[in-house]
Amino acid sequence: MNVQQSPLWTTQTSGARLTGTWRSALPDYRFTPSPCLAACPVNGRIAEWIGKIGKEDIRGAWETLIDNNPFPAIAGRICHHPCQSACNRQYHDETVSICALERYVGDAALAEGWRFNPPAEERGERIAVIGGGPAGLSAAYQLRRRGFQVTLFDAKPKLGGLLRYGIPDYRLDKNIVDGEIERIVDLGVEVRLNAEIADAAALKKLRDAYDAVYLATGATSSKKLPGLDYNAPWVVDSADFLAAANAGNPVATGERLVVIGGGSAAMDVARTARRLGKRVTVLSLEPEDKLPAQRVEVDEAIEEDVVFVCGAMMRAVRPAAGGLALDCARVEFTPGKKRGEFAITPLENATFTLEADAIIPSIGQNADVERWRGLLGVAGPVIGTDGVWRTSVAGIFAGGDVASMDRFVTQAVGMGKEAAVEIARFVMGETAGSGFDVGPTLPFLEINTHYYPKAARHVPATAAVGERLQGFGEVQERLAAEAALAEAQRCFSCGNCIFCDNCYFYCPDMAITKLEGGYEVKSDYCKGCGLCVEECPTGSVRMREDTQG
Amino acid sequence: MELISYQDEGQFVSGHVACGGCAEALAMRVILNTVGSDAIGVVSPSCSAVICGGYPMSAVKIPMFHTTLESAAASASGVKRALVAQNKPDTTVLCFAGDGGTYDIGLQALSSAAERNEDILYICFDNEGYMNTGGQKSSSTPLDAVTGSTPAGKTTRKKNLIEILAAHRIPYIATASPSHINDMRAKIEKAKAIRGTKVIIVLIPCLPGWGVADNAAVRTARKAVEAGVFPLLEIEDGVNYRLSVSEKGDSIESYLKEQKRYRHLDADHIARLQAETDFEWRRLQQRVADSPARNP
Numbered sequence: 001m002n003v004q005q006s007p008l009w010t011t012q013t014s015g016a017r018l019t020g021t022w023r024s025a026l027p028d029y030r031f032t033p034s035p036c037l038a039a040c041p042v043n044g045r046i047a048e049w050i051g052k053i054g055k056e057d058i059r060g061a062w063e064t065l066i067d068n069n070p071f072p073a074i075a076g077r078i079c080h081h082p083c084q085s086a087c088n089r090q091y092h093d094e095t096v097s098i099c100a101l102e103r104y105v106g107d108a109a110l111a112e113g114w115r116f117n118p119p120a121e122e123r124g125e126r127i128a129v130i131g132g133g134p135a136g137l138s139a140a141y142q143l144r145r146r147g148f149q150v151t152l153f154d155a156k157p158k159l160g161g162l163l164r165y166g167i168p169d170y171r172l173d174k175n176i177v178d179g180e181i182e183r184i185v186d187l188g189v190e191v192r193l194n195a196e197i198a199d200a201a202a203l204k205k206l207r208d209a210y211d212a213v214y215l216a217t218g219a220t221s222s223k224k225l226p227g228l229d230y231n232a233p234w235v236v237d238s239a240d241f242l243a244a245a246n247a248g249n250p251v252a253t254g255e256r257l258v259v260i261g262g263g264s265a266a267m268d269v270a271r272t273a274r275r276l277g278k279r280v281t282v283l284s285l286e287p288e289d290k291l292p293a294q295r296v297e298v299d300e301a302i303e304e305d306v307v308f309v310c311g312a313m314m315r316a317v318r319p320a321a322g323g324l325a326l327d328c329a330r331v332e333f334t335p336g337k338k339r340g341e342f343a344i345t346p347l348e349n350a351t352f353t354l355e356a357d358a359i360i361p362s363i364g365q366n367a368d369v370e371r372w373r374g375l376l377g378v379a380g381p382v383i384g385t386d387g388v389w390r391t392s393v394a395g396i397f398a399g400g401d402v403a404s405m406d407r408f409v410t411q412a413v414g415m416g417k418e419a420a421v422e423i424a425r426f427v428m429g430e431t432a433g434s435g436f437d438v439g440p441t442l443p444f445l446e447i448n449t450h451y452y453p454k455a456a457r458h459v460p461a462t463a464a465v466g467e468r469l470q471g472f473g474e475v476q477e478r479l480a481a482e483a484a485l486a487e488a489q490r491c492f493s494c495g496n497c498i499f500c501d502n503c504y505f506y507c508p509d510m511a512i513t514k515l516e517g518g519y520e521v522k523s524d525y526c527k528g529c530g531l532c533v534e535e536c537p538t539g540s541v542r543m544r545e546d547t548q549g
Numbered sequence: 550m551e552l553i554s555y556q557d558e559g560q561f562v563s564g565h566v567a568c569g570g571c572a573e574a575l576a577m578r579v580i581l582n583t584v585g586s587d588a589i590g591v592v593s594p595s596c597s598a599v600i601c602g603g604y605p606m607s608a609v610k611i612p613m614f615h616t617t618l619e620s621a622a623a624s625a626s627g628v629k630r631a632l633v634a635q636n637k638p639d640t641t642v643l644c645f646a647g648d649g650g651t652y653d654i655g656l657q658a659l660s661s662a663a664e665r666n667e668d669i670l671y672i673c674f675d676n677e678g679y680m681n682t683g684g685q686k687s688s689s690t691p692l693d694a695v696t697g698s699t700p701a702g703k704t705t706r707k708k709n710l711i712e713i714l715a716a717h718r719i720p721y722i723a724t725a726s727p728s729h730i731n732d733m734r735a736k737i738e739k740a741k742a743i744r745g746t747k748v749i750i751v752l753i754p755c756l757p758g759w760g761v762a763d764n765a766a767v768r769t770a771r772k773a774v775e776a777g778v779f780p781l782l783e784i785e786d787g788v789n790y791r792l793s794v795s796e797k798g799d800s801i802e803s804y805l806k807e808q809k810r811y812r813h814l815d816a817d818h819i820a821r822l823q824a825e826t827d828f829e830w831r832r833l834q835q836r837v838a839d840s841p842a843r844n845p
Contacts, residue, residue, distance in 0.1 A: 012605065013564070013608065014563070014608040015563055016564060017565075017606065450768075450771060451550040500550065500553075505557075508567060509569075510561065510562070510563045522563065527570070528569055529568075529570030529763045530763060531764050531766070533764060
């Protein structure tokens with residue numbers, strides 16, 4: 001029953017009184033990058049796709065993910081996840097399991113057979129991409145999506161580069177690699193396999209034939225340990241060892257292996273060798289808490305009975321009864337300013353001997369920059385590029401391990417994306433960009449943690465150690481659907497509006513209007529109190545000064 | 550996160566003259582839209598009377614009867630009986646009063662109406678003082694709080710109106726907070742469906758009166774609930790207690806720090822207030838545990 005308002009009591013509502021004149025500040029809705037986005041090597045819109053998982057829109061989450069990264073299933077398995085180290089939630093309880101969620105979405109896409117949409121328009125410009133590893137594939141994908149004609153050259157019989165030949169199956173199943181690469185090729189990338197671009201002259205020829213060239217040949221030769229005789233039958237190259245094992249054709253070695261190095265590749269070698277039934281010792285210069293490998297890799301290697309001798313170096317190898325004796329010394333390790341730089345001092349009074357049948361030095365990979373001598377400028381151990389991936393030759397761009405010492409897979413994917421953006425600008429005659437900095441991110445203090453009750457992080461299960469050592473099956477499992485949903489709902493969505501309507505409901509002046517996909521402030525009535533800002537869970541509204549004229 | 554859900558039907562209108570950031574206006578918005586259009590309001594002199602609007606403007610779509618400070622419940626009783634006489638028994642009669650008009654000056658009328666079990670929904674906006682007249686103390690002002698008339702802090706406790714009301718054995722008593730909008734909405738809906746006297750006390754952190762930042766009324770109210778200073782409860786028939794937020798935090802300090810009226814407190818005072826809060830919380834829990842509905 002509706003009671004009619006009688007004109008006896010009032011002549012009008014208070015709507016005629018414009019209380020907005022009281023105000024000195026006005027709320028302003030704006031997107032602010034989350035710390036995870038800034039930390040992400042591909043600057044993925046993480047809060048946005050996690051929000052979609054939270055609404056059980058997995059397809060939507062995937063569509064957002066693939067804007068920046070065509071490899072969610074791969075990255076979800078092996079990314080070094082700087083996003084999680086940057087996550088604001090760690091200051092509340094624990095970081096969000098972003099990687100596990102990415103894999104959850106990536107695996108769904110492969111299982112459902114989701115494909116990339118063809119480019120909206122075809123363009124005539126032709127781009128050559130050299131190298132079918134993460135950087136080259138990422139660039140090819142991004143260029144093809146923009147409608148360019150892309151030819152991808154790879155020296156190997158199959159695409160994937162490090163993804164295929166460098167990372168063992170127990171971390172990254174090759175069906176996943178095949179699935180995510182196939183989608184890119186199906187976009188209409190012309191692939192030339194077993195097609196090595198041998199030298200500077202060949203590269204120049206390619207440059208002349210195409211509108212632009214992207215060079216992403218990786219770092220394929222193993223760094224050499226000084227003083228070690230690489231011709232000795234008991235020295236095995238780490239890249240060869242991994243490639244052979246990944247191909248199901250392991251290199252024959254003795255029973256006792258010493259792996260020299262403390263990075264991801266050393267962990268891959270050590271753990272692969274354990275799966276081949278070897279007894280493995282890892283010898284690293286770095287102390288255990290400063291190993292360059294991801295912590296989870298070290299922990300899983302320890303679980304798998306890899307013996308770690310950290311903070312020590314090998315000084316000489318000599319034949320000994322039934323094998324080799326490695327004369328070693330403890331060292332004092334001083335990290336340098338940049339990643340990968342350090343100083344060591346051997347401690348003379350702390351020497352010891354290790355016994356082994358073979359040694360696998362695994363101290364990193366070098367890019368082959370000599371091949372392009374006379375054509376491309378060099379910056380230290382890599383091809384020289386400016387802030388937007390241009391080499392010294394106009395129209396030749398470079399990225400990935402050949403042009404950078406940032407050697408994680410997803411960093412290469414990010415470089416490929418950035419280069420694609422710049423290549424597109426170049427071939428269309430536009431001015432080069434000014435870099436890829438995303439600007440200030442949303443600080444933890446702008447999150448209203450009241451809206452996020454403390455909740456334990458969901459971490460994917462891992463296979464039992466005994467089971468792992470039986471073969472090369474994946475160690476990490478996929479999150480279950482309920483766990484993924486709950487984990488997604490832990491995300492603060494820093495700086496990304498989740499349309500929760502708190503600003504609307506907490507306004508005492510009814511000064512906020514809900515619109516399709518956003519909100520509008522009625523400046524006639526907003527008194528500028530800031531309750532909407534204070535009660536916004538995500539930090540998506542801020543007050544700005546408003547002098548009203 | 551839990552989303553707020555109610556439909557704003559436009560029952561409360563922009564342009565009212567509450568201070569920017571006022572939690573009382575926020576609570577009125579929830580209450581008026583939940584009660585709906587089939588209602589008549591009675592309001593005694595208070596901030597809510599000012600917010601509802603002086604002639605000729607009204608911020609409220611239902612008719613509001615502005616009555617005297619001591620007689621809100623009595624006036625509401627009369628309005629309700631007139632509606633019944635007109636064969637409109639389903640129209641809600643809603644009473645808005647402050648703590649001055651409830652704990653002090655209107656208590657006699659409220660007690661009488663409660664004793665008669667008049668069918669009214671009585672809302673007390675409790676900002677713990679006569680904040681509309683410049684911030685004097687009321688009998689709702691808590692121990693140690695500074696007001697214009699207690700410059701060194703109040704020396705007596707806040708009157709326990711909830712227990713007074715419970716002693717009347719009215720069908721429904723509840724407390725609500727602008728920080729817990731869904732809870733407030735649910736309590737209004739529940740009260741609306743009950744015949745008889747219903748009283749809901751809503752905590753309103755007063756921005757100038759308590760010395761709270763313009764954007765902090767909701768946060769302060771939330772801290773009052775979380776610290777157990779202002780428990781969110783329901784009492785049915787005066788004996789069945791239930792807590793809507795059944796756990797409290799360890800410390801009231803963060804709540805006190807939001808407000809200038811407690812700025813003079815030293816550690817000993819804070820410890821004493823903490824002990825009072827803990828003691829009251831334990832008593833409340835005991836009442837919940839002893840409720841007949843839980844022990845049939």
